[in-house]
Each structure stands twice: as structure tokens, then as C-alpha cells.
Amino acid sequence: MRILLTGVTGYIGKRLLPVLLEQGHDVICCVRDKDRFDPSAISDHVQVIEVDFLDKESLKNIPLGIDIAYFLIHSMATQSGDFQQMEAECANNFRNIIEKTNTQQIIYLSGIINSDRLSKHLDSRRNVESILADGRIPITTLRAGIIVGSGSASFEIIRDLVEKLPIMITPKWLQTKCQPIAIRNVIEFMIGVIANPHAFNKSYDIGGPDILSYKEMLLQYAAERKLRRKIYIIPLMTPRLSSYWLYFVTSTSYNLAKNLVDSMKVEVICKPNNLADELGIKLINYRGSIQLAFQKIESDNVVSSWKDAQTSKILSGGLTRLLEVPSYGCFKDIRKASLQNSDASLTKIWSIGGNSGWYYGNWLWKIRGFMDQLVGGVGMRRGRKNKSDLAAGDALDFWRVLIADRKAKRLLLYAEMKLPGEAWLEFKIEDNVLIQTATFRPLGIAGRLYWYAVWPFHGFIFRGMINRIATT
DSSP states (O other): OOOEETTSSSSHHHHHHHHHTTTTOOEEESSSSSGOOOOOOOOEEEEEEETTTTTTGGGGSSSSSSSSSOOOOTTTOOOSSSSHHHHHHHHHHHHHHHSOOOOOEEEEEEEOOSSSSOHHHHHHHHHHHHHHSSSSOOEEEEOOOOOESTTEEEEHHHHHHHHHOOOEEGGGGOOOOOOOOEEEHHHHHHTTTTGGGGGGGGGEEEEOOOOOEEHHHHHHHHTTTTOEEEEETTTTTTTHHHHHHHHHSSOOOHHHHHHHHHHHHOOOOOOOOOOOHTTTOOOOOOHHHHHHHHHHHHEEEEEEEEGGGGOOGGGTTTTTSSSSSSOTEEEEEEEEEEEEEEHHHHHHTOOOGGGGTTTSOHHHHHHHHHHHHHHOOTTTTOOOOSSSSOOOOOTTTTEEEEEEETTTTTEEEEOOSOOOOEEEEEEEEEETEEEEEEEEEEEEHHHHHHHHHHHHHHHHHHHHHHHHHHHO
């Protein structure tokens, strides 16, 4: 079958694509920016087209010959505009263009919406479902709550809280019940309903076998990791304080934290259905989901992470415009070092950031990250998805990977921290010489003052960093 896959660079889409290919389907991948698509995933069975569902003109790139269409577009973590309005507009445009194709079925991953009072996030999911169902093409909606898997937002937030805090003073929403589901089961459901006429124009709640409060989820995670943790719930913590609590303790952005807190006040428990039995899916319990997640983490095989989703206002215009590092009107710090072993140095470059740190003055990097976090930036909390591999579009602490060409021995990063200007950091090996270039394009007087203020620290950090990379 020919399958249209939207959201292919997102957490779910990256997991779904290889499974669709394993099953012999031809997949048309919709991306806003081709530079963010992993070139190693391109094959005779993969077609990549640039489509922005907020841009009607770009929808002309969608071919007519489609059998199944997945709608996996979400905007909850966006830092620009009203995510509810954006999701509704995307859904309208998607439905209108898909109606012109030969599509037999739309598959939509939504949220569980069984409560009378819904959060903005869940209300938006319900609205999108209504928009898609209003067309002539049959829709199958799968409604999930907390998705547990390596790299999922829910799992990483739980992981951050439990691993970092032996004692937690928490808001009362930790008593809210939910029904978590393993990412493996989510993908099985999404594959299982393909071209299944019994699932046309139906919606199904999908969840694991356990119904747990968020407090129970934290404590079960702690037990699985053999950690002793105490959790005290106080009713005085407001939604705003709860959002800041998540923002400063975990790797989530403030916008995402705010929307998550809003949603966590709503119970997300499945209405019973027989879909799992009909599809022969064995549901994985919560602790089993944690075990599977750590198998991926410990084998350095995390396929996708919510942190890599393009949510930054800075990157809304795509990666392409940032690939050409400017020279005019810029400050540059260029350093060179002869290498003893270029392969070993290249391995160090590809392992930079995250738990490996930045090889020199890590405490200064952490201070800079904390300062960025104080003004609403991403800080240093995102780390990296893989210990030794990088790809265009990956988040890397407060940087975004623009180019990761191991064959050409070039890594180009772009700063997503709050800055009075724009910053790039490049590592390139030529003729056994490492060239390390930091570029800053200032915005007005504030940008120039910023550069001169941090210049002494740059000299200390960048000199030490290149020397450590060059030495094996």
C-alpha cells in the first residue's frame, strides 16, 4: 500500500516509519524541512515531500495515489501562536487535500477524552478528530493517554523527577488517575487498524492493563530503578507553580510544562473495547514498559525523542536558511589544532554534550544553561538522544544539530538559547587538522555588548575544548 505519513520527524512518526517499511508498504513522508529527514532512511520505498499544513500552497506536493493517510500533527509544545488554532487549521487543510486523493482511510492518534471537563490540549484533540471525521474519508481514531517509551515526553519527565529528587513536594494533580500505554503497543495498534473495515469511522481508547495515579507511576519507576523516594502532596501548589516546578526540574519547556499540568488534572482512563483482542495485541504493563525503555537506552538505541521535535520559534523557518554560516557583520572565534588521531578526535566530536559534557569548563556550560533557563530558554537539560551518533535536527543540550556529516568530518550546531543574536558552532577536520569555529551574529548594540561580555570566558572554554578533542 501507499501510505502518507505526516509528523514523520516527530516521536511517533520516527517509530512508525521503519515498521511500515518492514511490512512492505511504500511510504510518502511529509516534512516541513527536508534537511531534518534522516537521509539514511531514504530508499526505493520512501518518498520525501516538503509540506507545511499551515501553507496551502505546499499541499500541491501531495500525490493523488494514496491508500492510507496518518495524521500525526500536534502543536502543544509550540512557542509561537495558539496551538489550538494551529491544530485546527492543519486538520482542515489536511482533510481538504486528502479528499482530493484516492485515500481509503485516515488514521489519527488522539488523546483520551472521556472527562466532562477537558484541558486545552485534550479539547484540541477532540476538535481535530471532529474536523477529520467531517469529511468523506473513513477515519479511525486511536486515543491514548500517557505513552511510555524511551524518549517519550511522559517517560523522560518521570525519569528526570525520580532520578534527580529523592524527596518530592508535589501538587495535588499527582493523585489523578491515568492508564499508561507502552510505545510498542501504540505502534502495534496503529499498524493493526490499517485497511481494517471494522475500524472505519470508529474511535478506540488504547491503554495498558494498569490504572495508576501519577504518584504511583513515579514510585513504581523508583522501585524498578531500585531508588528510595518520598513524595509529599500539598494542595497549595498552583498550576503556575506546578508548571515552573516541572520546567526547572525536568527537561521540558515551560510551554509544554504548562499544557501538561493543565492535562494532568484530567483523568485519562480508557473506555473498554475489544480492539487489542481483535488485533492479537498483548498489552504491556507499566513496569514492563519501563524495562523495555531502559533496554533501548542502555543499548544506545533510542529511535526518537520528543526533544528533537521542532518546537522552537527560532527554527520555524526551517533548517535550510541556517546552513550557510554568515560572515558579514559577525564575530568569530576560530581555532585550529593538529590531530594525533583524527578518527579518535572525530569520535569525541560525535559524542560531545549530554553526559559526555563539553570536555572543558563544564561548570561554565552548566551556569550558562541555568542562566538561559531563568529567562525561559531551553537550558542544558535536553542532553542528547544517542551517546555516539548525531543527525540533522537532533537536540544537543541548548544546541540544534544542523549538519552531522561523518564522512565529510563536519558537525554544525545552531544555538537555541536566548541570545541577542544568532550563534553557530562548527567542528571540521581537514588534512588531519581540527578547525573549531564559533560564529555570533549580533542583534543591535545588545548583541555586541553580549559578545564582549562573554569573550573572556569563550577564550577559556573554546581553547580548552579544542585541546581536549585534539588530544587522544
